[in-house]
Amino acid sequence: MILGFRAAFQKLWLIIAVAFCLRFALVLMYEATTSRQALSVIPFLFEPGNIAYSLAHGHGFSSPLRVETGPTAWMTPVYPLLLAAIFKVWGSYTFPAYLAAVLFNIVCSALTCIPIFAAGTRLAGLGVGVAAAWLWAVFPNAILIPVQSMWDASLSALLAATILWATLALTRSSGLRDWCLYGLLWGFTLMTDATLILLLPLLAGWIAWHLRKVHESPWFTRPLLSVGIAFLCCVPWTIRNLIVFHELIPFRSVLGLQLWVGNSERAPDRRPGEIHPLSNSAEREKYRRMGELPYMREKEEEALHFIGSHPAIEIHLVWDRFIATWTGGTPHPIADFFRVRSFEFRLILLFNLAVALGTFAGAIMILRNGNPYAFPVLAFPLFLPIPAYLTLASARYRHPVDPAILLLTAVALHQTLHLWRGRSKISHEFA
Numbered sequence: 001m002i003l004g005f006r007a008a009f010q011k012l013w014l015i016i017a018v019a020f021c022l023r024f025a026l027v028l029m030y031e032a033t034t035s036r037q038a039l040s041v042i043p044f045l046f047e048p049g050n051i052a053y054s055l056a057h058g059h060g061f062s063s064p065l066r067v068e069t070g071p072t073a074w075m076t077p078v079y080p081l082l083l084a085a086i087f088k089v090w091g092s093y094t095f096p097a098y099l100a101a102v103l104f105n106i107v108c109s110a111l112t113c114i115p116i117f118a119a120g121t122r123l124a125g126l127g128v129g130v131a132a133a134w135l136w137a138v139f140p141n142a143i144l145i146p147v148q149s150m151w152d153a154s155l156s157a158l159l160a161a162t163i164l165w166a167t168l169a170l171t172r173s174s175g176l177r178d179w180c181l182y183g184l185l186w187g188f189t190l191m192t193d194a195t196l197i198l199l200l201p202l203l204a205g206w207i208a209w210h211l212r213k214v215h216e217s218p219w220f221t222r223p224l225l226s227v228g229i230a231f232l233c234c235v236p237w238t239i240r241n242l243i244v245f246h247e248l249i250p251f252r253s254v255l256g257l258q259l260w261v262g263n264s265e266r267a268p269d270r271r272p273g274e275i276h277p278l279s280n281s282a283e284r285e286k287y288r289r290m291g292e293l294p295y296m297r298e299k300e301e302e303a304l305h306f307i308g309s310h311p312a313i314e315i316h317l318v319w320d321r322f323i324a325t326w327t328g329g330t331p332h333p334i335a336d337f338f339r340v341r342s343f344e345f346r347l348i349l350l351f352n353l354a355v356a357l358g359t360f361a362g363a364i365m366i367l368r369n370g371n372p373y374a375f376p377v378l379a380f381p382l383f384l385p386i387p388a389y390l391t392l393a394s395a396r397y398r399h400p401v402d403p404a405i406l407l408l409t410a411v412a413l414h415q416t417l418h419l420w421r422g423r424s425k426i427s428h429e430f431a
Helices: 002-009 012-033 036-044 047-056 078-090 095-111 113-124 126-138 140-148 153-172 176-190 194-198 200-213 221-245 255-262 281-290 292-309 311-327 333-339 343-368 374-383 386-390 395-430
Strands: none
Touching: 012 036, 012 095, 012 113, 012 126, 012 140, 036 047, 036 095, 047 078, 078 095, 078 153, 095 113, 095 140, 095 153, 113 126, 113 153, 113 395, 126 140, 126 395, 140 153, 140 343, 140 395, 153 176, 153 194, 153 200, 153 374, 153 395, 176 194, 176 221, 194 200, 194 386, 194 395, 200 221, 200 374, 255 292, 255 386, 281 292, 292 311, 311 343, 311 386, 311 395, 333 343, 343 374, 343 395, 374 395, 386 395
């Protein structure tokens, strides 16, 4: 019976089903406690939903701030286009549209178990793959994020996990088709979440280094082909931006604003939302009056001036964002644990702290063991959160990193359990 339970526990379909049910249960809870009118509107009142509304009503890729402001390159196009298609079919700001959008996010989140399972199995065996997939299924961040607002985080996490698995798998592939598919995967990912561009040269470079190490020749052409295909996928968007704005914008225009919101005279004392033009009417009007690119340039200049003239404050801000990134959103985890009397908040905080420790422990273990796949896995938590440290920290920004950190946590749990069992066996033999 125990063996049968263990075999069932390792079934990937069961893990996916549990992940889906946990996320859908949250939808049912929201539907029971929140009016349908609120659910139909509030989750879409962010930049992706605003752009999607503009697309669905024939105004093009524009107006990210709920008012008419003209064309935008605020974010890359995939997710707003998906939301626009949902608005076209089920209507704008309707409860069926909310259900369709949230179900899409939930399916993406549940399916992320597949590449996590595959990557964990390739990294350190079936036990790690199973443990990592189960961790993802019950991870509070991965349960809340698909449901709370309509952002690309769940799709980005699925794509990031797939890229990690594909990177590990390509070390044993010589087929040209696989390398082309890898490039297409990267191209679609960059058009969904441009932040992942930080990892493209690192992972492609690691694959090339690995091929050279195992004497594959020519070792650089196939990774170079993938990178070339990835950038070709981005060319139509870049051309569109060049035509519309008469400037070269390969991905997004919003970096200046993100820097300013996190690094300005008002940043240390205010919540970011209070000065963001999405909710600050004065800044929104200024954005509308100046136009997107001049506004972004002004904010970038102000942010860089603040960073250069307030180094002590900036170090403090970066440290706070580092802590907030790894605790799930709070820069003061101990104080907030006792201050905020919410079981949900405390559960999320404790789970994130445990995962942060597990990530560190798992990283040490795979480095000590000389795991050949250590670099691609470690690249995600080492490099992908850097923009959050410099601009804004939130659980949503870290979400594409979460598959890799749960993999490392699974390694730590598996290795610890293995050592404990070994010591217990030795103690039993000498008893």
